[in-house]
């Protein structure tokens with residue numbers, strides 16, 4: 192089996208690729224591949240191994256030998272899934288490789304928003320603590336999580352673990368129905384929105400989840416509500432969320448993901464980090480613990496071992 196890794200550098204340093212190497216007869220490794228280089232690099236290969244390189248319908252159409260795409264991630268939104276299915280190309284992602292890391296990052300964002308870390312860190316850096324008439328600062332009201340309601344979208348690997356960790360803080364955890372699903376007994380996100388103290392997103396980016404939190408849904412939230420997105424950019428209308436934050440109609444916003452990554456042309460949320468807002472932007476780093484990255488390689492090796500008719 193001839194396999195090509197298109198963006199090995201996205202796994203970072205210190206990762207041992209030998210479990211993958213042992214499963215294929217020939218492995219070509221590229222650190223980075225631009226979208227328009229993908230076809231030439233995959234020519235004749237039966238297996239494409241990618242993290243975030245976009246394999247769109249046109250690219251797949253130009254690769255008649257391709258039989259399997261191994262995604263070095265859980266999210267497969269960079270792959271033209273319908274076209275792959277139509278062409279009989281199997282797509283295998285890695286599930287549950289970094290549950291501990293991503294759930295930890297999500298809780299970190301939730302806790303930091305609840306305790307107004309961006310605001311207090313800035314106050315201290317700007318010398319406001321030293322000028323306080325008493326021993327502390329308390330200009331920004333914090334949210335005690337105990338007894339508050341966390342609404343989670345996506346009751347899979349990550350949503351479930353985040354719910355368990357939030358439960359340890361005494362939060363009431365409620366899972367929203369899957370958007371677009373016809374038979375789902377759970378309440379919809381729109382129904383839950385007015386009661387949510389925190390919303391955390393843990394579902395894939397699809398047409399059903401794009402702009403799930405749009406201006407209308409954001410307007411239904413309590414003005415104190417916190418929103419955390421460690422799933423995919425574009426599931427929140429980030430501009431509408433920023434407007435709500437600036438207008439005091441949203442209590443806090445933390446994102447680990449943006450619609451374009453890396454954000455070569457910047458993004459309004461990044462510009463807004465210079466403003467005194469309860470806002471956190473991390474660089475898609477929830478998954479990056481060394482343990483999780485090595486596990487991706489092991490799970491990809493398993494994916495390469497399974498027969499293709501699977």
Ligand SMILES: NC(=O)c1ccc[n+]([C@@H]2O[C@H](COP(=O)([O-])OP(=O)(O)OC[C@H]3O[C@@H](n4cnc5c(N)ncnc54)[C@H](O)[C@@H]3O)[C@@H](O)[C@H]2O)c1
Nearest residue numbers: 266345346347348349369370393394395400421422477478
């Ligand atoms: N920031 C990061 O570093 C990072 C790391 C891993 C995963 N992710 C993202 O998190 C997502 C979830 O990961 P996971 O491991 O929990 O996946 P998972 O497949 O275990 O769970 C996803 C859940 O979402 C549900 N779902 C599917 N479409 C939905 C929709 N439109 N609305 C609501 N629910 C929907 C599924 O039924 C499933 O229960 C991934 O798709 C990926 O985009 C981000």
Ligand SMILES: O=C(O)[C@H](O)CO
Nearest residue numbers: 263264265266267478
């Ligand atoms: O989907 C995933 O696994 C994360 O976004 C990291 O690539």
